[in-house]
Amino acid sequence: MPTIIYSQPDGTSTEVEVADGGNVMRAAVNEGIAGIVGECGGQAMCATCHVYVDPQDAASLSPVEDDEDEMLDCTTAERTEFSRLGCQVKLGGPVQRLRVSIPSDQV
Amino acid sequence: MSTIPPATCPFTGTTAAPLDAKASTPAASTDTDGREAPVADWVRIEDLRRNPFPIYQRLRAEAPVHWVPAVNRYMVTSYAAAHEIEQDEARFSANERESLMKRAMGHSMLRKDNPEHQIDRDSYGATLRPGTIKKHWNAIFEANNTKYLEELKAKGPGADFVWDYAAPYTGENLRLICGFHNATHQDMQRWSQTLIDGTGNYADDPQVWAKAAASSDEVDTAIDEMLVYLAKNPDHSLLSNLASFPIPLEAIRANLKMTIGGGLNEPRDVLSTTVWALLTHPEQLAAVKTDPALYAKAFEESVRWVAPIGMYPRETTRDLVLEGIRLPAGARLGVVVGAANRDPQVFEDPESFNIFRPKKPHLAFGGGVHFCAGTWIARAQVAQIALPQVFGQLPGLRLDPETPSVDEGWVFRGMTRMPVLWNH
Numbered sequence: 179m180p181t182i183i184y185s186q187p188d189g190t191s192t193e194v195e196v197a198d199g200g201n202v203m204r205a206a207v208n209e210g211i212a213g214i215v216g217e218c219g220g221q222a223m224c225a226t227c228h229v230y231v232d233p234q235d236a237a238s239l240s241p242v243e244d245d246e247d248e249m250l251d252c253t254t255a256e257r258t259e260f261s262r263l264g265c266q267v268k269l270g271g272p273v274q275r276l277r278v279s280i281p282s283d284q285v
Numbered sequence: 286m287s288t289i290p291p292a293t294c295p296f297t298g299t300t301a302a303p304l305d306a307k308a309s310t311p312a313a314s315t316d317t318d319g320r321e322a323p324v325a326d327w328v329r330i331e332d333l334r335r336n337p338f339p340i341y342q343r344l345r346a347e348a349p350v351h352w353v354p355a356v357n358r359y360m361v362t363s364y365a366a367a368h369e370i371e372q373d374e375a376r377f378s379a380n381e382r383e384s385l386m387k388r389a390m391g392h393s394m395l396r397k398d399n400p401e402h403q404i405d406r407d408s409y410g411a412t413l414r415p416g417t418i419k420k421h422w423n424a425i426f427e428a429n430n431t432k433y434l435e436e437l438k439a440k441g442p443g444a445d446f447v448w449d450y451a452a453p454y455t456g457e458n459l460r461l462i463c464g465f466h467n468a469t470h471q472d473m474q475r476w477s478q479t480l481i482d483g484t485g486n487y488a489d490d491p492q493v494w495a496k497a498a499a500s501s502d503e504v505d506t507a508i509d510e511m512l513v514y515l516a517k518n519p520d521h522s523l524l525s526n527l528a529s530f531p532i533p534l535e536a537i538r539a540n541l542k543m544t545i546g547g548g549l550n551e552p553r554d555v556l557s558t559t560v561w562a563l564l565t566h567p568e569q570l571a572a573v574k575t576d577p578a579l580y581a582k583a584f585e586e587s588v589r590w591v592a593p594i595g596m597y598p599r600e601t602t603r604d605l606v607l608e609g610i611r612l613p614a615g616a617r618l619g620v621v622v623g624a625a626n627r628d629p630q631v632f633e634d635p636e637s638f639n640i641f642r643p644k645k646p647h648l649a650f651g652g653g654v655h656f657c658a659g660t661w662i663a664r665a666q667v668a669q670i671a672l673p674q675v676f677g678q679l680p681g682l683r684l685d686p687e688t689p690s691v692d693e694g695w696v697f698r699g700m701t702r703m704p705v706l707w708n709h
Contacts, residue, residue: 207372215646217656218652218654218656219652219653219654219655219656221406221656223414223656223658224660226646244416248414248415249415252415252661284646285585285644
């Protein structure tokens with residue numbers, strides 16, 4: 179099964195297995211991963227599932243679309259070139275193992 | 286299907302009880318099945334309307350869920366329970382039976398579950414999203430704000446902050462967002478209030494229904510007219526987007542009525558409540574005046590402290606256990622976000638208005654698939670545009686000590702009278 183590794187700002191990390199097609203926000207909320215809120219349930223509407231994807235994995239992910247792009251401007255923590263909304267990052271296909279860093283603030 | 290894992294609250298770490306209470310053996314229920322909801326027969330609507338917060342404190346301390354005869358619902362008052370409901374539409378349906386909202390406004394997206402809900406939601410397009418707000422709406426909100434602040438100033442000290450400024454300002458913004466070029470902000474306010482009154486017409490008052498029905502007809506006529514016009518003269522409004530979207534007219538009408546009901550009173554109330562809160566907490570007011578970036582914090586703290594929509598309905602789809610309380614299938618719930626937002630399990634000193642409190646997500650905009658579509662519109666028109674201008678242009682703004690302000694309501698809560706003075 180595809181695996182997501184969530185790294186916290188304090189350096190700890192947690193591995194979570196997800197079904198094909200699962201996304202970084204839903205898996206985190208289901209597992210109670212701290213620091214991912216997912217207020218809007220995955221509609222790219224709230225910017226509270228902001229993560230930094232591992233630079234090595236960034237290129238293999240589906241590109242950032244307009245809705246996600248404008249919402250990334252509304253994140254609480256600083257947006258970088260590796261910023262994504264967790265709800266828009268799906269696992270499966272070429273993306274079998276993904277490491278994401280959770281920012282210090284979501285709200 | 287539908288073996289959705291139980292949601293876990295990110296703050297309390299509380300996880301939902303296992304899903305299937307469907308192996309229902311009611312005769313042999315044990316403690317592990319949860320307990321019956323306590324009955325709160327002491328709760329009275331009149332007391333809730335005046336000040337619900339002491340009632341919520343008592344309820345929350347006793348149990349996360351109560352059966353409340355006066356409201357004819359289970360009231361859910363803990364953060365963890367409210368959060369669990371929001372994240373799980375398979376067990377907690379928005380499509381309530383015998384819904385007063387459906388009767389008053391038609392069947393809008395707010396009372397639909399997915400996949401039906403998502404079709405309606407997508408029909409609103411990009412109108413309410415941050416990109417369109419930045420490119421298009423902010424300039425319009427600024428112009429409206431200038432206009433209605435000028436009208437307030439012209440009325441002079443003693444004018445009412447809610448009715449002489451916040452209501453026309455937010456009503457005019459909503460009129461343009463919807464695309465009602467054939468109506469006035471006064472129409473918007475009348476439609477909004479009468480449709481909301483229908484939604485809350487638990488007493489089944491025929492006069493309330495008659496007013497709601499009259500507004501509903503007026504809105505239908507206005508929509509029919511604008512859909513034709515906007516198909517030829519498109520703009521950034523919701524109706525313009527809907528004019529070219531394959532969606533039944535019935536859905537357009539219901540969704541617009543929901544938006545009229547939910548898009549006017551809420552920004553009006555959060556604007557007034559935030560100003561009232563800052564005026565009654567001078568040290569925090571001094572801080573926001575020095576650092577305008579704090580207006581955004583004041584806004585979020587205000588909606589946490591007094592959620593403009595204090596309660597909304599859900600219905601259980603099966604027998605289940607919610608935070609240790611057993612609920613039958615078809616149970617009618619009131620998700621009291623006004624109470625959840627003051628849960629001491631999540632917020633320290635929750636009864637206080639404190640813009641400097643540690644930041645945590647509140648539930649004032651709801652959560653999950655029904656997360657408020659107007660969230661960013663509200664933040665823009667209230668926190669970004671109105672608040673800095675109000676305090677910048679009305680030096681020495683203060684509450685009128687002769688005529689006290691009035692805050693009331695619980696399903697909808699806000700200032701209903703707020704006379705203000707300033708240095709002329």
